[in-house]
Every structure is written in structure tokens, then in C-alpha cells.
Amino acid sequence: MTRKILLFxxxxxxxxxxxxxQACDRLLAAGLTPxxxxxxxxxxxxxxHCPGIEVIHESVALxxxxxxxxxxxxxxxxxxxxxxxxxxxxxxxxxxxxxxFLAESERTDLDxxxxxxxxxxxxxxxxxxxxxxxxxxxxxxxxxxxxNEASVEKGNREKMVEVVIEVDGRPLSSFGCDGVVMATPTxxxxxxxxxxxxxxxxxxxxxxLVPLSxxxxxxxxxxxxxxxxxxxxLLPTNGHYGVLWCDGRRSADLPPGAxxxxxxxxxxxxxxxxxxxxxxxxxxxxxxxxxxxxRGPVVEGExxxxxxxxxxxx
Numbered sequence: 001m002t003r004k005i006l007l008f009x010x011x012x013x014x015x016x017x018x019x020x021x022q023a024c025d026r027l028l029a030a031g032l033t034p035x036x037x038x039x040x041x042x043x044x045x046x047x048x049h050c051p052g053i054e055v056i057h058e059s060v061a062l063x064x065x066x067x068x069x070x071x072x073x074x075x076x077x078x079x080x081x082x083x084x085x086x087x088x089x090x091x092x093x094x095x096x097x098x099x100x101f102l103a104e105s106e107r108t109d110l111d112x113x114x115x116x117x118x119x120x121x122x123x124x125x126x127x128x129x130x131x132x133x134x135x136x137x138x139x140x141x142x143x144x145x146x147x148n149e150a151s152v153e154k155g156n157r158e159k160m161v162e163v164v165i166e167v168d169g170r171p172l173s174s175f176g177c178d179g180v181v182m183a184t185p186t187x188x189x190x191x192x193x194x195x196x197x198x199x200x201x202x203x204x205x206x207x208x209l210v211p212l213s214x215x216x217x218x219x220x221x222x223x224x225x226x227x228x229x230x231x232x233x234l235l236p237t238n239g240h241y242g243v244l245w246c247d248g249r250r251s252a253d254l255p256p257g258a259x260x261x262x263x264x265x266x267x268x269x270x271x272x273x274x275x276x277x278x279x280x281x282x283x284x285x286x287x288x289x290x291x292x293x294x295r296g297p298v299v300e301g302e303x304x305x306x307x308x309x310x311x312x313x314x
Contacts, residue, residue, distance in 0.1 A: 005117060006035045006056060006065045006089075008080045010072030011043040015096050019071045019107060020044050023114055028052045030118040035060050065089055067117060067272060073097020074190070078247045081147050081269050090124045092117070092272035099286050101189045104274055116274040123276075126268035127202060128184045128226065132246060135259040146246040147269045148187030152232045152260050153179035153212075155241035155253070162235040165209060168228050175216035179242075180232045182262040183208040186269075189286075191248065197221040201279050207264065229263045 005027055009020040021044065024034040035054045042048055054060045062084075068091040070080045077093045084091060094110055095103035105113045116122050132150045134142040144150070154161040160176035183192035185200040188208055193199065197210035198221060205226040211219040224230055234242050236257035244252045244260060254260070284291060 001064075002031065002033045004033045004035050004054065004060055004065050006062075006068045007040070008068060008070045008072070008076060008083075009036075009040050009044060010076045010096060011040055013072070013096060015107065016071045017044050019094065019096065019110055022110060023069060023071065024050075024053060026111060026114045027118070030114075032118060033060075035065060062087055062089070067092060067122075069094065069113075069117070070103075071096060073100050074102045075248075077102040078147060078249060082247075082249065084269075085145065085267075088270060090270035090272040092122065092274070099189075101282070101286055102186070102271070104272065113274060122272045122274045124270050124272050125202075126270055127186045128205065128207075129265040129267065129269050130182065130184055130207065130262050131265045132244070133261045134244060134252060134254065135261065136255055136257060141255075141258070142244070142252040144244070144246045144250055144252070145265055146187070147184065148190045148247050149181050149183035149192055150260070150262055151179055151181045151191055151212075151245045151248075152234075152254065153243050153245060155243050159238075159240055160215065161240055161242050162238055164233045164235065165211070165222075166231040166233065167209070167222065167224050172222075173216060173218050174235065175211070175214045175219060177211050177214040177216075177219070179212040181208070181210040181212060182230050182232070182260075183210065189283075192221070195221075198223065199283065203279075207262070226264045229261060231259060231261045233257070233259045 007020055010016040027034045033054055035056050038055050068080055068084055068089055070077045070091055070093040080091050093103035094113055095106050129145055129147050132144045133140055162176050164174040165172050181192045181195050185202050185204050188200040192208050192210045195210040195212045197208050207224045209222040209230050234254055234256055239256050242254035244254055
């Protein structure tokens with residue numbers, strides 16, 4: 001059986017169409033089978049069939065796929081993770097967006113990325129996901145999951161939502177706010193970061209709770225244990241509704257008095273890696289952080305930099 005590689009493309013971007021065509025050509029030349037969704041195939045190639053390319057859920061079952069390659073930004077990767085949620089198939093992202101924290105490589109490295117796939121010179125790491133439950137009047141109204149975050153937001157843009165936040169079955173504070181973000185380490189550079197939360201290394205097992213524009217003396221971001229259960233309750237006193245968003249993709253209405261519980265999911269999201277660079281390097285690159293003046297650690301066998309002179313790799 002030939003190895004099958006599923007391609008996800010942001011078909012609204014011309015560069016994604018070109019990248020998908022390039023990736024298909026290179027995979028076919030190496031003897032691998034590109035697989036695409038019916039809609040992506042017809043949009044990119046303008047025909048219901050294309051020689052050598054198979055269609056997922058038609059000629060190929062999802063469990064027969066070795067790897068998913070996402071051509072787009074973080075939103076495209078989240079969409080692919082949603083589709084792959086009930087499988088163990090890893091994803092690798094090629095960034096065509098702006099920041100692309102979830103992506104492993106850039107558009108200019110596409111050929112190199114495909115070569116790593118062909119040669120199986122990639123590793124797979126597991127990223128924590130969270131399970132989300134919405135309770136109301138002692139019954140579950142909604143169940144969902146997220147790779148980045150679950151955010152509880154106000155339903156009326158003109159009014160705050162009144163909430164109580166809780167960790168491990170104990171209330172911590174109540175306040176009015178625009179919302180509350182409950183995030184994974186992967187999501188610490190997404191919505192939680194915009195709300196003033198800390199950046200957490202992906203290897204750290206933890207969960208974040210970040211209030212958004214809270215009217216309170218105590219509204220600091222919180223970092224809880226991976227075994228903790230975090231919860232947000234909407235106070236029913238003012239009768240305001242809220243909205244739950246998971247990864248900014250899936251939403252559910254929250255009635256007054258709703259309780260949103262978040263805990264670590266038993267099933268992580270698997271991401272393929274081809275660059276072993278530390279997360280700190282990715283952080284500097286993605287946010288274009290200034291590192292001028294860095295001298296670096298002293299490496300045995302190398303001369304010590306002269307005072308006032310920075311390390312050449314800075």
C-alpha cells in the first residue's frame with residue numbers, strides 16, 4: 001500500500017493553491033499518494049478528478065492516512081485538528097499566514113518539508129488539549145474540546161458579563177468582565193496572550209485562566225495544575241447571556257447561571273516536528289523580539305567574547 005498524505009489548503013489564498021500544487025507534484029514524484037478533500041480538490045485543480053490524487057472519505061479512509069499537511073495559518077491548523085480529533089494522525093503545518101505559531105515551517109521551506117515527510121525524518125510531539133462542558137440546572141447542555149482555548153464571552157457587546165471563577169471546586173473571585181479565557185500552553189500565545197496572560201512553554205503541563213478586561217482588584221492570570229478543574233459560572237442576577245467559543249471556531253450560547261467546566265483532555269493533539277529548535281527560538285522569531293546585546297553562554301573550547309561585543313548569533 002502506498003503511503004497516503006492528506007493535504008489541507010486554505011483555498012481562499014492564491015499562495016495556498018500554488019503550495020498545494022507544488023506539494024502534490026513532489027509527493028507524486030516520490031511515489032507517495034496525495035489525498036485531498038473533495039472541495040479542496042475541485043477548487044484548486046478545477047476538476048472533480050486529478051491523476052494520482054485521491055479523495056478523503058471516498059477513495060481513502062481517514063485511518064489510512066499517515067500524516068496531515070496543513071498549508072495555511074493557525075486557523076487552518078485548528079480546522080485540520082478538528083477533523084483529525086478522533087484519530088492518532090499527526091499534523092504538520094506550513095505557514096502561509098502572519099504569525100503561525102502552530103506551523104512547523106514557512107512557505108519557502110515547503111520542498112524541504114516534503115522531503116522530510118518522504119524520508120520519514122520527522123518526530124511527533126503531543127500537545128495538551130482541554131475538554132469543555134457546559135452545565136445548566138444540573139444537566140449538561142454542551143460538550144466540546146479545544147487545542148488553544150475555551151473562552152467565555154459576553155453575549156451583549158454593550159454590557160459586561162458577571163462571573164465567578166473557580167479552581168478545584170473552590171471559588172476565587174467574582175467580577176464583571178468582557179470574558180474569561182481558559183487555555184492550554186499551546187494557546188498561551190493566542191487569545192490568552194492578547195488578554196495579558198503568560199507565555200507557557202509547550203512542554204509545561206499546566207492550564208491558564210485569564211480574565212478579559214475585568215472590573216476587579218484581583219484579576220490576575222492564573223496558572224493551574226494539569227490535574228485541576230477550572231470553572232466559570234455566569235451569575236444569573238442580571239439575566240445576561242454569554243457565549244462559549246472553542247478555539248474561536250465553535251460556539252454555544254450560555255444562559256444566565258450556566259457553569260463552564262474545563263479540564264485536561266485524555267486525548268492530546270499530535271503535531272509533527274522537523275526542526276528541533278527550542279521554543280525560545282521560535283518565540284523570538286515569531287514575535288520578532290529584539291535580542292541585540294545577547295552574549296550567549298560560554299561554550300567550552302570557544303573564545304570568550306570581549307566586553308561590549310555581542311555574540312555573532314544574536
